[in-house]
Amino acid sequence: MQAVRLCAPGDLRVTDVTRPRPDAGEVLLKVLAAGICQTDVHIRRATDSRTPDGTILGHEIAGEIAGLGAGVPGWSVGDRVVVHPCWACGTCRACRAGRENECHRTGGRKHPPATPGVTRNGGMAGYVTVPASAIFDIGDLDPAVAATLTDAALTPYRAIMSxxxxxxxxxxxxxxxxxxxxxxxxxxxxxxxxxxxxxxxxxxxxxxxxxxxxxxxxxxxxxxxxxxxxxxxxxxxxxxxxxxxxxxxxxxxxxxxxxxxxxxxxxxxxxxxxxxxxxxxxxxxxxxxxxCPYSGTYNDLAEVIAMARSGALRPIVRTFALSEALEALDLLEAGEIRGRAVLLPHG
Incomplete structure (x- = not known):
């Protein structure tokens, strides 16, 4: 499959990679939409990024479940979902208090939870594996709209609620x-x-x-x-x-x-x-x-999805093919994208 991969600092490419397989507790998603944001611009340009070389970018992900790992109840192949960008442990004090975006098991006070497209492979690809604990049903929402909710709506929602x-x-x-x-x-x-x-x-x-x-x-x-x-x-x-x-x-x-x-x-x-x-x-x-708020809680994302499904939120999106990812990043960096840029890996 094709993916947008950080090969080295400043070296971002659309390249062929092997399709992943879900481990226990994970689902395999066919990526229907992957948002692009300023975080991706910063990762691309950074010389001291915490994003490991070889990482597939994309932290705003909407997809269709294409496979289930062992021990994943409650989901079926074909379900359409979005992915919360904080992959939290679910058991620390912060997670138990409903602050998954402040998960303590991250490697230190300056490290955020595992994040697709930042510290783990993300959604700018044909397929991605993600923890089942981090996915949320989107029903009949347009995937290009739904993908943007996981950051472009979730982050301001948390800032406002604070x-x-x-x-x-x-x-x-x-x-x-x-x-x-x-x-x-x-x-x-x-x-x-x-x-x-x-x-x-x-x-x-x-x-x-x-x-x-x-x-x-x-x-x-x-x-x-x-x-x-x-x-x-x-x-x-x-x-x-x-x-x-x-x-x-x-x-x-x-x-x-x-x-x-x-x-x-x-x-x-x-x-x-x-x-x-x-x-x-x-x-x-x-x-x-x-x-400086970071992302939002799992409940925040559920509420943002509900707001979008009710029509209260209407993200403005401009779509691109996966092969046009570098062009879309250039346009975003130049300030020529109004609203949100979204990649459609399968057209």
Whole structure:
């Protein structure tokens, strides 16, 4: 079968590999759709990536069960599913508390759970084997849409749920970066809260796509934080979701967040936020929490799937053949993909 494989740092190729076979507790999936995201761009370009050479990329996976390993009850060949990107142990304290995305059995505090396409072979291939414990039924959802839910919807959903108590009627939430995850964040916020939603992106095309879900749309500039202050009677935004993560966007977030508010940083652009222990000259007002959320829980994914099946979430996707994977990555890196790019390995 063909697969998108990281042969060496910076050397990503579409190449032939052997079709895998499921071990005990696993299922073999015929991959119907595999999403592409900025994580894949970073893996491709990184010189110090934790992704092992030889890994098949693809952590957003929708597929049809094509085979069952030993000891897999409750599933049948032909079932259509998506794969949670955190392959958790299920027995540690975090997993038992329903925080599978914080599984303790990962090799250390800086290591996330096993992740397809990052630390294990993923779904940019004709077939992939995955733990049966990490799959979720999608019913009649379009696989190209369903695949994006496992990251592009799941990650913003967890970020929003981590501070949902701040999103009361009359509150303001600012979403910086209206790419694949940012657009999904707008939809989730519109479905789950009555807060005023401010979308911020430098691309006029991205801003135009966001009009159905945002109350206010801004092109970022030197005065953007002041514009948000003016919208809120100088109070600021209770929640700021940063899906970019540069020095500039983090500084913007710090200058527009309200006292007692929350900043959630999802973007992977390597920016930093200066924090001063003394209050003088600190751009952050008192009481602000800052978090870099990672993925979401298994229950979060079940809820996101239910939202999509109800029509509350409508991911914007652009599809490519598996052979076009490198072209799709180039377009994503250049900022020319609106919404989410998705590979269709079987056409």
């Amino acid at each position: 501070c949902r108590e701040l999103l009361a009627p009359g509150a303001t939430v600012a979403v910086i970066g209206l790419g694949g995850l940012g657009l999904m964040a707008l939809q989730i916020l519109r479905a789950l809260s009555a807060a005023r939603i401010v979308g911020i992106d430098r691309s006029e095309a991205a801003v135009e796509l966001a009009r159905d879900w945002a109350d206010v749309l801004l092109i970022p500039g030197a005065g953007t934080a002041n514009e948000v202050e003016a919208l809120t009677a100088d109070h600021g935004a209770e929640v700021v979701l940063d899906f970019v993560g540069t020095d500039a966007t983090l500084d913007m977030a710090a200058r527009m967040v309200a006292r007692g508010g929350a900043i959630r940083v999802v973007g992977l652009s390597g920016g930093s936020l200066s924090f001063l222990a003394r209050s003088a000259n600190n751009p952050l007002p008192r009481g602000v929490t800052i978090m």
